[in-house]
Amino acid sequence: MEKVIVPEPHVPLPSGKTDRSLLQWMASVDHKQLGIMYLLTALLFFIAGGIEILLIRIQLITPDNTFLGPDLYNQLFTMHGTTMIFLVLMPTLIGLGVYLVPLMIGANEMAFPRLNAFSLWMTLLGGLILYFSFLDGGGAPAAGWFSYAPLSSSHYSSTKGVDYYCIGLILTGIGSVTAALNLVVTILTLRIPGMDFRRLPVFVWMMFITAFLILAAFPVLNAGLVMLLIDRQLNAHFFSPASGGSAILWQHLFWAFGHPEVYILALPPFGIISEVIPVFSRQPIFGYRFLIGSGIAIALLAFGVWMHHMFAVGLGNPINGFFAAGSMLIGIPTGIKVFNWILTMRGGSIRFTTAMLFAASFIVEFTIGGLSGISFALVPLDWQLTDTYYVVAHIHYVFLGGTLYAVFAGLFYWFPKITGRKLSERLGRIFFWLFFLGFNLTFMLQHVLGILGMPRRVYTYPDLPYFGLLNLLSTVGAFLMAASIGLFFWNILTSLRKGERAGDDPWNAWTLEWASSSPPALKNFDKVPPVRSLRPLWDLKHPENPDWKNEKSKQTRNEK
Amino acid sequence: MKNKHPNPLGADRADRLAVASQQYVPIRRELPERARRQYELLIKFFVASESFFFMALIISYLYYRGVNQMIDMTDQVLNAQSTGMFTALLVLSSGTLWWGRHHLERQKPVRLAWGLAATIALGAVFLYGQGLEYAHLLRENVTVDRNIFGSAFFTLTGFHALHVFVGLILLSIVLILTLLGDFTGPRSAAVAATELYWHFVDVVWLIVFTVVYLI
Ligand code: HEM
Numbered sequence: 001m002e003k004v005i006v007p008e009p010h011v012p013l014p015s016g017k018t019d020r021s022l023l024q025w026m027a028s029v030d031h032k033q034l035g036i037m038y039l040l041t042a043l044l045f046f047i048a049g050g051i052e053i054l055l056i057r058i059q060l061i062t063p064d065n066t067f068l069g070p071d072l073y074n075q076l077f078t079m080h081g082t083t084m085i086f087l088v089l090m091p092t093l094i095g096l097g098v099y100l101v102p103l104m105i106g107a108n109e110m111a112f113p114r115l116n117a118f119s120l121w122m123t124l125l126g127g128l129i130l131y132f133s134f135l136d137g138g139g140a141p142a143a144g145w146f147s148y149a150p151l152s153s154s155h156y157s158s159t160k161g162v163d164y165y166c167i168g169l170i171l172t173g174i175g176s177v178t179a180a181l182n183l184v185v186t187i188l189t190l191r192i193p194g195m196d197f198r199r200l201p202v203f204v205w206m207m208f209i210t211a212f213l214i215l216a217a218f219p220v221l222n223a224g225l226v227m228l229l230i231d232r233q234l235n236a237h238f239f240s241p242a243s244g245g246s247a248i249l250w251q252h253l254f255w256a257f258g259h260p261e262v263y264i265l266a267l268p269p270f271g272i273i274s275e276v277i278p279v280f281s282r283q284p285i286f287g288y289r290f291l292i293g294s295g296i297a298i299a300l301l302a303f304g305v306w307m308h309h310m311f312a313v314g315l316g317n318p319i320n321g322f323f324a325a326g327s328m329l330i331g332i333p334t335g336i337k338v339f340n341w342i343l344t345m346r347g348g349s350i351r352f353t354t355a356m357l358f359a360a361s362f363i364v365e366f367t368i369g370g371l372s373g374i375s376f377a378l379v380p381l382d383w384q385l386t387d388t389y390y391v392v393a394h395i396h397y398v399f400l401g402g403t404l405y406a407v408f409a410g411l412f413y414w415f416p417k418i419t420g421r422k423l424s425e426r427l428g429r430i431f432f433w434l435f436f437l438g439f440n441l442t443f444m445l446q447h448v449l450g451i452l453g454m455p456r457r458v459y460t461y462p463d464l465p466y467f468g469l470l471n472l473l474s475t476v477g478a479f480l481m482a483a484s485i486g487l488f489f490w491n492i493l494t495s496l497r498k499g500e501r502a503g504d505d506p507w508n509a510w511t512l513e514w515a516s517s518s519p520p521a522l523k524n525f526d527k528v529p530p531v532r533s534l535r536p537l538w539d540l541k542h543p544e545n546p547d548w549k550n551e552k553s554k555q556t557r558n559e560k
Numbered sequence: 561m562k563n564k565h566p567n568p569l570g571a572d573r574a575d576r577l578a579v580a581s582q583q584y585v586p587i588r589r590e591l592p593e594r595a596r597r598q599y600e601l602l603i604k605f606f607v608a609s610e611s612f613f614f615m616a617l618i619i620s621y622l623y624y625r626g627v628n629q630m631i632d633m634t635d636q637v638l639n640a641q642s643t644g645m646f647t648a649l650l651v652l653s654s655g656t657l658w659w660g661r662h663h664l665e666r667q668k669p670v671r672l673a674w675g676l677a678a679t680i681a682l683g684a685v686f687l688y689g690q691g692l693e694y695a696h697l698l699r700e701n702v703t704v705d706r707n708i709f710g711s712a713f714f715t716l717t718g719f720h721a722l723h724v725f726v727g728l729i730l731l732s733i734v735l736i737l738t739l740l741g742d743f744t745g746p747r748s749a750a751v752a753a754t755e756l757y758w759h760f761v762d763v764v765w766l767i768v769f770t771v772v773y774l775i
């Protein structure tokens with residue numbers, strides 16, 4: 001083995017403390033700074049989207065309320081959904097990927113640092129343009145986050161809101177595609193020797209698969225948006241049935257993107273969970289190959305099921321049956337993953353840190369979301385429940401109970417790497433329980449509301465039995481959640497200044513990012529541990545019992 | 561529970577890490593070979609991604625035609641023969657570019673320059689042809705807002721033309737750099753990337769031409 005030698009001269013990481021700091025950040029092409037800026041972008045829009053939904057929940061607190069009125073209500077739910085998906089979850093996951101992937105594969109940078117900056121700024125620009133719509137006399141888009149034609153046509157949405165929607169999403173879409181290109185090439189070309197595809201951390205694998213999904217899905221959305229924009233600006237006829245267009249084609253284009261998008265927002269969280277659970281269970285991940293394989297299977301199936309969002313359109317029984325069956329199939333690889341995580345924990349010595357709390361409850365909440373999803377794949381049930389609050393409940397069990405839980409797990413896990421300090425575990429625990437309570441209170445009840453028949457996207461409702469009570473509780477839950485998020489921000493702010501110093505490897509973890517300093521130096525590593533198994537840092541710390549010696553036999557379940 | 565898991569940063573582990581870090585391997589940086597591979601991969605995946613964009617537009621066109629019974633004005637207003645000629649020129653331009661790159665491999669940059677110049681000329685003639693067609697259609701009062709045929713036709717061919725135009729800019733940059741002596745062979749990521757992109761634009765046109773003019 002090569003022995004090492006001279007460390008390179010140490011370039012200090014740009015920080016907020018120098019006099020050129022703002023310029024330094026704006027001009028930065030460092031993947032860690034850009035990753036942090038992605039996260040800050042997401043945070044900015046998370047606050048906006050959160051305020052929007054709190055207003056909505058106030059409106060829904062009692063029957064026959066008139067707090068917002070229908071127009072503003074429509075704008076707020078449209079902006080809420082659009083923001084959370086395109087400007088919160090996408091930047092968060094891409095940001096984590098941009099920050100972590102190079103570190104995890106032992107690289108100094110992304111393959112194209114300047115393209116990386118371009119992606120970030122496109123995303124932010126798109127978001128700002130979308131939000132600029134509030135200032136344009138007519139107000140924000142109000143046709144829902146999927147902007148169904150003909151509602152989104154200039155006849156029914158005569159203000160400029162939907163135009164901002166199109167332009168904003170096209171720009172963030174371009175940002176996402178370029179980020180995905182960068183990730184793919186980085187993972188293909190910058191792995192250090194030894195890090196072949198059998199030894200890639202699960203998170204990197206999932207980002208890799210996700211990047212391919214982005215490359216295929218977002219151009220389809222962009223094509224649809226471009227057509228919608230041409231319809232609105234140049235009086236074309238793509239989506240107006242009266243003059244030869246097709247409103248259903250919009251749905252096809254949107255969901256041919258939209259369904260894969262759901263997995264773009266689910267696979268990276270699967271990766272995060274697969275990093276967090278083993279470390280806090282002190283066991284190697286169970287069934288690595290199955291995790292990867294089922295990830296690929298999910299990605300492939302994702303493109304074949306979009307019409308399950310269109311059962312109510314009336315495409316006919318053969319088509320509905322085919323897509324129902326396809327949708328159920330996705331349950332299989334997803335189920336495999338769930339069992340892998342549970343089996344990873346089984347018999348382990350589990351440390352219930354905040355990160356682990358979120359990861360473990362991710363499994364529960366995400367499964368609930370998955371089950372209500374499968375219930376939608378049953379066509380008759382879908383006919384009954386579509387466009388009710390049952391959908392709202394389902395969406396949120398997937399995106400909050402799934403993606404967001406995983407993001408919180410990941411943030412608690414990697415915060416020490418990013419900042420050099422740990423988040424407060426005490427505040428973290430309170431945050432977790434508050435959030436857990438608020439989340440389930442808000443959305444569990446919405447299943448019931450949906451079954452009782454409360455339609456979504458209607459700004460008020462009559463005083464039917466239980467409607468008032470359930471909505472009231474749902475709003476209380478939402479404010480609990482908001483309070484818990486406030487606590488989380490407080491945790492970040494205080495921990496940044498006086499949190500416990502983390503050291504390079506506070507969790508005694510196994511992947512390469514923990515071999516760099518915390519925070520990592522400008523050029524990540526001068527030298528990295530040799531990679532001869534899935535857990536290079538384990539091998540390093542346990543020369544007497546390294547993984548690669550047991551790779552052929554059953555993986556060791558040591559360190560109990 | 562807690563005592564069972566002492567601080568992972570215990571002294572024992574720190575010692576072991578210190579010893580272990582002796583076996584770290586250094587990172588190698590800046591391999592020109594690798595950089596070239598990165599650019600070639602980048603353009604490949606970019607083109608793959610773009611093909612999904614065009615696929616959506618083309619499928620939409622077919623959808624209007626099939627499912628929505630688009631009033632098809634192809635036979636009345638489009639001139640498949642003259643566009644067919646310009647199509648042949650575009651195909652030829654892929655050939656001239658291939659010829660140029662082929663000679664770069666043999667380290668004859670002058671021929672690369674000639675190949676590029678020919679490609680640019682042919683591409684420009686193709687765009688000119690499309691301009692003629694557009695002018696003709698506008699005179700016939702076929703516009704984006706006339707009917708669904710106009711919307712679909714101008715959007716699909718317009719986006720293709722935009723890609724040709726971007727290709728011409730790329731080719732011009734490569735030509736200037738070639739004249740300045742930047743590319744001496746045998747390989748160059750810039751030339752390879754531009755070539756792949758141009759072939760892609762060409763193939764997309766063959767599909768669009770078939771879909772719009774022939775069937
Ligand atoms: C405090 C937390 C949240 C509350 C109380 C909340 C509540 C709601 C409500 C009541 C709606 C229904 C609006 C309507 O369409 O009538 C909605 C829609 C939506 N929310 Fe949230 N939300 C929260 C956070 C999030 C987050 C974090 C995400 C994404 C990660 C998200 C994604 C969505 C989406 C995509 C929709 C649109 C659903 C649709 O109508 O198609 N929400 N939210």
Ligand SMILES: [Cu+2]
Nearest residue numbers: 259262306309
């Ligand atoms: Cu779906």
